[in-house]
Amino acid sequence: MTYDAILLTSFGGPEGPDEVMPYLERVTAGRGVPRERxxxxxxxxxxxxxxSPINKQNRELLEKMKQRFPERGITIPIYWGNRNSEPFFSDIVKQMYDAGHRRVLAWVTSAYSSYSGCRQYRENLYQALLDNDLVGKLVIDKVRHYFDHPGFLEPVIIDLTNNVSKMLASGISAEDIDIMFATHSIPDAMGETSGPPALRSSFEQPRGAYEAQHLAAAELVMAAVCGTFGLNSLQWQLVYQSRSGSPQVPWLEPDVNDAIRASKHNGKKAVIVVPIGFVSDHVEVVWDLDNEAKETAAELGLAFARVATPGVHDTFVDAIADLVLERMVGEKKKSLSALGPWPDACAVGCCPNLRRELPVIAEADPSSIR
Incomplete structure (x- = not known):
């Protein structure tokens, strides 16, 4: 496809105390989250x-993309827009159109399938087009999910290997380490309906594509790390964090803090948390893991380490370039799991909005999805 601009598409975050509550109200609008929460x-x-560190990290990533992409033959302009804070999608879409752009490729800072991590962005971008009377005048396509792209996983493998090595050097045996791959919890119903309808029956319910993709990523990371140390296996599990919804609605579990307590009960001596569900160290990582999870481990007398997110690692920036080049020039898709490479386009009914149906950008014909 021919594109004339790239949009770094992200969640956003407050950049001062006065922005915190308005930001949280935007994030949770219509979800029944109690005021006290x-x-x-x-x-x-x-x-x-x-x-929130997220906007600073996005600025750094944007600069890295602008530096690296021309070396990969990508010379079109790169913009950045947010769902929940400035620069808002609506403003950036207008800016791109006014600059003469008519076909934009959006890369999203979310590697996995879910309503909040994919379809909601597509709703947001459609609304931005609608707000500016640009439906049919400006096309925005979205890059595929990249949970098993080698460039996304390599920084994680490198840092987890380093942290396991440090644990072993400190005298802790491999059998005493519990590795926890952490991601943002979502409602059970959102997990169950994540991914294309035609593929849902192949995933263990009620977790859907969201959990299946995380497990695939974690398995790839662990295979590489165990291979480095010549181990048949290391104990690991997928855990969840940062629940924010109504207390009456069931969300994916186990919570990372509950998992740490269970690890202590099972006789483990150390915990290494891998924020596999995040591309950068924003508040859910810095607070929920570096503060709360670390405190839980300390209270129980467990050694604790937290692996870095891909951030602006060179291999991750190159992975983003790979994803762009797949769509621009048909470059071969890179993926490491049996689930991939994930389709370019979202199927009709993929990761539905369970509250109400809203229009989205670029809905695919069901026959085009594997």
Whole structure:
């Protein structure tokens, strides 16, 4: 396909104390999250000065992309827009159109299939087009999911290997280490309906594509790490964090803190947490893992380490370039799991909005999905 601009598409975050509550209200609008829960979460941001690291990290990533992409033959302009904070999608879409762009490729800072990690962005981008009377005048396509792209996983493999090595050097045996791959929890129903309808029956219910993709990524990471140390296996599990919804709605479990307590009960001496569900160290990583999970481990007398996210690692920036070149020039798709490479286009009914149906960008014909 021919594209004339790239959009770095992200979640956003507050950049000052006065922005925290308005930001949280935007994030949770219509979801029935109790006010007291918003106030509790606001203290996490305020403890960090009221500033989420995510926007700074996106600026750094944007600069890295602008530096690296021309070396890969990608010379079209790159823009950045957010769902929940400035620069808002609506403003950036207008800016791109006014600059003469008519076909845009969006890369999203979410590697996995779910309503909040995929379809909601497509709803947001359609609304941005609608807000600016640009439906049919500006086309925005979205890059595929990249949970098993080698460039996304390599930085994780490198840092997990380093942390396991440090644990072993400290005298902790491999059998005493519990590795926890952490991702954002979502409602059970969102997990069950994640992924193309035609593929859902192949995933263990009620987790859907969301969990299947995370497990595939974790298995690839563990195979590489165990191979480095010549081990047949290391104990690991997938855990969840950062639940934010109504207490009456079931969300994916186990929570990372409950898993750490269970690890202690099972006689483990160390925990290494891998934030496999995140591409950068934003508040859910810095607060929920580096503070709360670390404190839980310390209270139980467990050694603790947290693996870095891909961030602006060179291999991750190259992975983004790979994903762009797949769509621009048909470059061969890179994927390491049996689930991949994930389709370019989302099927009708993929990761549905369970509250109400909204229009989205680029819905695919079901016959085009494997």
């Amino acid at each position: 918003l106030e509790e979460v606001s203290h996490h941001y305020l403890a960090l000065g009221g500033v």
